[in-house]
Amino acid sequence: MLQLFNTMSRSKETFTPLNGKEVRLYSCGPTVYNNAHIGNLSTYVVVDLFKRYLSYRGYSLLHVMNLTDVDDKTIRASRNEGVPLAELTQRYTAGFMKDLESLNIGHADNYTAATEHIDDMISLIETLVEKGFAYESEGSVYYKIAMFPEYGKLAGLDLEGMLDGARVDNDEYAKESARDFALWKAWTEEDGDVFWESSWGRGRPGWHVECSAMAMKYLGETFDVHTGAVDLIFPHHQNEIAQSEAATGKPYVKYWLHREFLNIGGSKMAKSTGNMSTLSEIGRTPADIKAFRYLVVATHYRTGLNFTEEVLEAAKSTMRRLTNLLDRLETVDSSGGAAQVSDSIVRTRQLFIEHMDDDLNTARAVADMFELVQETEGWLSQGALTTESATALYDFFQELNQVLGIFYTLPEEEGEVSLSEDLADLIQRREQARKNRDWSEADQLRDELLAEGIAIKDTAKGTEWERV
RNA sequence: GGCGGCAUAGCCAAGUGGCUAAGGCACAGGAUUGCAAAUCCUUGAUCCCCGGUUCGAAUCCGGGUGCCGCCUCCA
DSSP states (O other): OOEEEETTTTEEEEOOOSBTTEEEEEEOOOBSSSOOBHHHHHHHHHHHHHHHHHHHTTOEEEEEEEEBOSSHHHHHHHHHHTSOHHHHHHHHHHHHHHHHHHTTOOOOSEEEEGGGOHHHHHHHHHHHHHTTSEEEETTEEEEOGGGOTTTTTTTTOOHHHHHHTOOOOTTOTTOSSTTOEEEEEEOOGGGTTOOBOOTTOSEEEOHHHHHHHHHHHHHOSSEEEEEEEGGGIIIIIHHHHHHHHHHHSSOOEEEEEEEOOEEETTEEOBTTTTBOOBHHHHOSSHHHHHHHHHHHHHSOTTSOEEEOHHHHHHHHHHHHHHHHHHHHHHTOOOSOOOOOHHHHHHHHHHHHHHHHHBTOOHHHHHHHHHHHHHHHHHHHHHTOOOHHHHHHHHHHHHHHHHHHOOOOOOGGGTTTTSOOHHHHHHHHHHHHHHHTTOHHHHHHHHHHHHHTTEEEEEETTEEEEEEO
16 A cells, blocks of 8 residues: 655555545646756656656556746746746746656646636635635735634644744735735736736736646646645645635645755755756766656655765766666577576565555665666676566566656667767777777777767677767 | 754665664775776675663664754745
8 A cells, every 4th residue: 555645644644546546636836937956856756756656556647737937036037038928938838848858757637837827816816705715905815814724734833833933024014914925916017018807906816826726627626646845835835725725615635745855065956046956057968867867766755865966976877787787688698597587576576566655765666676686687697597587677677667767768869879970980990909909099099089978898799889 | 933854884875673774876805808897706884972761772762962944935
């Protein structure tokens, strides 16, 4: 039985979807005003891993992810650049999709853009006003948190303690209480041509209401799983609960999954402070990008990951070993091996599932895989595999890869089967030097190739190269 | 000020009462190689500190120290 840590109960719970084997899942997506940083992306890798595991275990999925394409930051960025809002958000949406592809993240069934669901948000806000959970003030509409007794529960905060905290926003004179949050923001001059008409006048929706409206539209008033990173627990997800449950009178979400932060230099990444890296900054080669995916996958999602160049290099080494193993399995051609691989495969599968079932304990699940990796390496070096047993092992590693998603080919790798003439020529000259036993010449050429990013290895089958 | 998390070998990271404390990376020694790469073999920690509970604790309790996060836009 799959156990998941539910933020609401702060404990692991047996996962039982509302409707049999169907899982309805909502993930808070990006605000598309900038390139995503690797912290953002790591959260989507975790969601992808979760989805893959659910599929592996026979669940069917309906997954919705929002794209926040109107808010303070998108408007500010579009003003700063002097481009229309839609142009800006389309550009970064495209960038986001490319990052997802680079990281082998499967698509959601629906990416819902906020600007295409303004009517849904307005009607949700109207319901909240009618029911007395929200009030209009100076053209804006605010949620009255005093009306929602369980406000703060998701984050383990109690209202009184929060009010003592003193760090409240004093700019919002229009609100009855400093903690009330905006559902609808009245148009201001900075918004330019970004506004929608409503019964409260021109304006735009608040951020929190966007997720409630779109999640419920596509997944129903109560759905199974809602994901995000830990920073969204409060206030964003708490506000979603307050809005949705006040409007429907029903529970909003059954399981809340939150990913711990990925840090850089020991502290959190944030676009606002500049302490961040994008995928293209850390991923100069396909190997870097795939190593990043491995790194995220192999670390437990509720454990913080401190990203450094060093851990990325370690992940690259690990991936080299794994891809090397798959290559070796593919080339086994023997009928005389004696290894009994099926018991090992069955045992590994069982352990893998047992550990993934434990709140997606990928650290252990990957270790389980490595037990078999080590065993397989032993068989290979002893020549103990038949073609059939090698294929069985290869297929099983691909089976695990259905969940882990670490073995894949990036678009830019497709055309990598040949080298430029210059580089091919260098390799030829080195081959000649080696035939002549001119080792110093050969070694020098090897260094030149390495400087061009080409690593050379002389194998029994001849000289091979790869980009590093 | 309030709330929460973490501290395990050089680095990353499992394990939450009991066999020899998983796994990965790095390093070192050996085999192989023209030299490398790859591959194969071998080697490392008593678990932040102090006290307590227990036959027995990395694992539970109390205290301390350090780091991180949330309470405000934020994956």
